[in-house]
Amino acid sequence: MKVLVLGAGVIGAATAFFLARRGAAVAIVERAAPACAASGKAGGFLALDWCDGLPRAPLSRRSFGLHGELARDAADALGHRPVETWLVTASGGGEPAAWLGPGFHLVERLGEPTTTALVDPARLTCWLVERAVGAGARLLTGTPEGLEPEGRGWRLRLAGTTLRAEAVVLALGPWTNLARIRVKLPPVFALLGHSLRFELAEPLPPRVLFARLDPVRHGLDELEIYPRADGSVVVAGLSRPARPPAEPTAVGPDPGAAERLLAAARAVLPALSHARRVEPRACLRPVSADGTPLLGPVPGRPGLWLATGHGPWGILEGPASGELLADLLLGATPKFDPRPFDPARPTARP
Numbered sequence: 183m184k185v186l187v188l189g190a191g192v193i194g195a196a197t198a199f200f201l202a203r204r205g206a207a208v209a210i211v212e213r214a215a216p217a218c219a220a221s222g223k224a225g226g227f228l229a230l231d232w233c234d235g236l237p238r239a240p241l242s243r244r245s246f247g248l249h250g251e252l253a254r255d256a257a258d259a260l261g262h263r264p265v266e267t268w269l270v271t272a273s274g275g276g277e278p279a280a281w282l283g284p285g286f287h288l289v290e291r292l293g294e295p296t297t298t299a300l301v302d303p304a305r306l307t308c309w310l311v312e313r314a315v316g317a318g319a320r321l322l323t324g325t326p327e328g329l330e331p332e333g334r335g336w337r338l339r340l341a342g343t344t345l346r347a348e349a350v351v352l353a354l355g356p357w358t359n360l361a362r363i364r365v366k367l368p369p370v371f372a373l374l375g376h377s378l379r380f381e382l383a384e385p386l387p388p389r390v391l392f393a394r395l396d397p398v399r400h401g402l403d404e405l406e407i408y409p410r411a412d413g414s415v416v417v418a419g420l421s422r423p424a425r426p427p428a429e430p431t432a433v434g435p436d437p438g439a440a441e442r443l444l445a446a447a448r449a450v451l452p453a454l455s456h457a458r459r460v461e462p463r464a465c466l467r468p469v470s471a472d473g474t475p476l477l478g479p480v481p482g483r484p485g486l487w488l489a490t491g492h493g494p495w496g497i498l499e500g501p502a503s504g505e506l507l508a509d510l511l512l513g514a515t516p517k518f519d520p521r522p523f524d525p526a527r528p529t530a531r532p
């Protein structure tokens with residue numbers, strides 16, 4: 183089966199990986215570069231059971247396990263790191279810790295190394311693309327100029343050439359509704375998130391922090407701290423709804439956001455003051471109308487598939503999303519009920 187996968191974020195990369203591994207003829211079409219958007223800049227936090235009770239729970243749980251398998255396949259090249267996870271607050275209660283900033287306390291253990299982990303999302307996404315290419319997929323970069331139905335399949339114009347396939351998977355993240363396709367798709371909204379990437383001389387202990395702050399004193403109400411195995415630390419916070427720019431690489435931080443995040447991060451974890459380098463970043467989370475990912479066929483458009491809308495959990499759920507798309511496209515039995523993710527569900531359109 184010939185499949186075009188549009189977008190080389192973690193969702194497109196994982197879809198191409200599972201399809202190519204099972205013998206499909208895959209071409210990945212990426213407008214800029216693999217992992218250039220949220221999939222390269224996310225925190226990379228993974229949790230087994232934080233989505234329990236939600237329609238997406240089976241996707242999260244399956245994917246948490248797949249991350250472990252991929253990390254073993256990649257011989258630790260993905261930065262996979264089991265972590266303990268703590269809630270930290272600036273208000274009273276809890277235990278003080280010598281390594282926390284003055285006034286901060288450890289309040290609650292939110293996850294164990296068996297249930298929470300980190301991965302380097304850029305490395306993961308690029309590795310999935312490389313492995314897909316190793317299994318025969320092609321990676322093409324450029325801006326698609328038009329996608330149209332042709333016979334029983336689809337035709338895509340790209341840089342003066344025409345690509346044809348029986349199926350097309352749109353894995354365009356927040357750019358889903360900007361693609362030049364004359365098809366009405368369910369809406370995908372964008373939530374801009376800020377982050378800082380610190381480079382430290384030594385890795386911090388494997389301890390993720392979710393910090394609740396005092397907005398008056400700290401300039402924001404919460405932030406997350408992700409210490410990676412390679413000595414880098416990603417601090418994320420400050421989100422707001424946004425409109426995606428046409429060019430994915432043009433997403434940038436709001437004025438003053440990096441300074442606010444930096445001051446608050448150092449207040450929570452003074453070790454961050456010794457960083458050799460601090461890089462401010464911003465990226466967009468793709469969010470569906472009901473908050474559940476859109477994974478499946480576009481209603482009324484045979485051969486056109488959607489894979490997006492993962493909001494804050496796209497890195498976690500990337501592997502199982504790619505596996506599900508491959509199962510559905512190739513006629514295999516999915517590992518869990520795909521119906522909650524069907525793009526045709528009424529709640530996918532507001």
Ligand SMILES: Cc1cc2nc3c(=O)[nH]c(=O)nc-3n(C[C@H](O)[C@H](O)[C@H](O)COP(=O)(O)OP(=O)(O)OC[C@H]3O[C@@H](n4cnc5c(N)ncnc54)[C@H](O)[C@@H]3O)c2cc1C
Nearest residue numbers: 189191192193213221224225226227355375495496497498
């Ligand atoms: C600050 C922040 C922190 C986060 N932390 C975490 C976390 O800790 N854990 C977690 O699980 N998730 C996290 N997320 C969420 C996660 O990053 C996203 O859900 C995920 O990366 C979305 O992946 P995607 O492949 O759908 O989209 P994207 O990564 O946005 O990829 C879409 C791709 O499509 C390409 N594209 C756009 N238009 C076209 C076109 N016309 N043709 C071809 N290609 C095109 C883009 O260049 C891009 O490469 C975080 C997000 C943010 C913003």
